[in-house]
Amino acid sequence: MAEYYDSQPLGLRADYEVLEVRALADDVLLGYLGVDFSFVDRPAISVSLGVVLKRVGDVWLISHYQVSKLD
DSSP: OHHHHHTSOTTOEEEEEEEEEEEEETTEEEEEEEEEEEOSSSOOEEEEEEEEEEEETTEEEEEEEEEEEOO
16 A cells, blocks of 8 residues: 555645545445545646445455546
């Protein structure tokens, strides 16, 4: 996983807004977010992000995510 983050451009920033959260079960959440990725050397990219989170013990883990680029 460190290789993935090391490959990201310097100065990359993600500003997000949680748009909606729904409980699918006691330990499962579905979330929708709007995310703007900004860079120091090119225009920002806006995406929609959907995630499914599952609680395992005291930790929430991402079990699924879907990203769609907005035009």
